[in-house]
Amino acid sequence: MRSERSRFYAWNLGLPIAIALAIFVVFDLTSLDEVISNWLYYPDHAFPYGHNRLFENLTHRWPRIIPDLTGEAAIIGALLSFIWPLLKPERPGRLLNLLEKLHIAPLLRFTARHRRDLLYVVVAFAVVTGMIHFFKSHTSIYCPVETTLYGGAMAKKEWFENFTLLHEAGPGRCWPGGHASGGFTMVALYFVARRYRWRHARAVLYGSMLLGLIYGTTRVLQGWHFMSHTFWAGVIVWLGALLTALAFYGWRQLAKPYR
Template sequence: MLTSSRYRFYWVNFGIPLICAAVVFLLFDMTKIDIAFSDLFYDPATQMFPLDNVQLFEKITHKWARIIPNWTGEAAIIGALLSFLWPRLKADKHVKLIAYLEKIRVAPLLRFATKHRRDFLFIVFAFSICTGVIHYLKGHTSVYCPVETTQYAGKIEHKEWYENFDLLKVAGEGRCWPGGHASGGFTMLALYFVARRYRWRHSKAILYGSLLLGFVYGTTRVLQGWHYMSHTFWAGIFVWLACLLTALAFYGRGRLELPVLRKDEEPVVVAKPQSIS
């Protein structure tokens, strides 16, 4: 039988996203709200979304915005690779090299990377799994973007994701559901689980910031006609679940459900003997 803390953990982290999925499905996928919202940014006279032709808007919201998740993922990969270097240095064999690394202040960086190897690897895996999930869903639902559909002067008939869904094979050439750009922002949720592992008191700020980033990424694409609003919600739901499952595999539920540290509470540090290997 589930304990109260375990029940609450699963209810909050799995139950709420699944309820959100049901609400999004009923409110958006089963109605015309998506189209009604996109209509607000469509110009029937020119048969285009005006913001889709603003180059500065495209650069800032679509191209430059990718820097945040891209650099985060790249930093995690570099950190994971560096984490394997310091343990290979032996105090009795690499005295001069270790002294040089200390002198140029690279040694602290290598020790930090080694200490947080699991965190770096978690971020790398979480980003990869989230990307894989989104790409799988895109290919196996074959949903076309608004500007590609007859609703907005395109050539393809609009269909919902569940009308084309195929579990085992690619459903078609459409690649619009869930929102890929939005998912890039939502992948920053991986940092929230790292913060929860260490019970950082500002972990909720990372949570809300990552959610906001994903919604901003997704909404700007809606304004350009390259996604419906529900695509952003679905991206957030799937990325959250992917990050959560990856975090459970790396850290375990017990660590993730511990309360954050209070202002007057400090993490307990267990002294360990210094070792290079």
């Protein structure tokens, strides 16, 4: 049992922390972020697609519908989950018969059965969003196009140079990547799938990671983020979703082998 627990925490907590250290060394302690952005920065002082309205809609505005709808569906489902027990299903009546005919009863039964999962998704989204906003406001890092490196007025700084714990560091709000974190938050569904030992849980994980990387990389192309901002968003989201999952399910349910 101890080795199983150690293995679980090594993969789910130890590995993300190791990745965070690697990001810190490879990006934050070097100029690799600038090298990547310089390579993308056009000679006429512009980033590709920086002012392209269609690209902005396709990669930034419209994709928000995926995490937004997921969160809204979880909230609605969590609220509906409290209705079925109030209907006293052990004593069928006219109302229950009507709900069955309208095919509403199966939905209410489903939400009641998965109330914990729905509440987990709601809380995980809230925790992750809160963590991202905390780090944004307590580091006050400006986006590439806002810095003097790329035509802006603000100096480029690393997040650890500006970090304050108890109060906001300033008006900058670029670290970590907010748009990337929206895609990464879908990883909450992976922990739900992991709880049920669903054999496609890894596909949910890889899809969530890919979505976050796509969200973040497109913003790098527009000059609104450095590449490391995306990677940091992924680490922070993972840790937030993991800790919330541990609070809801415990490590034993998450460590069971796949079916």
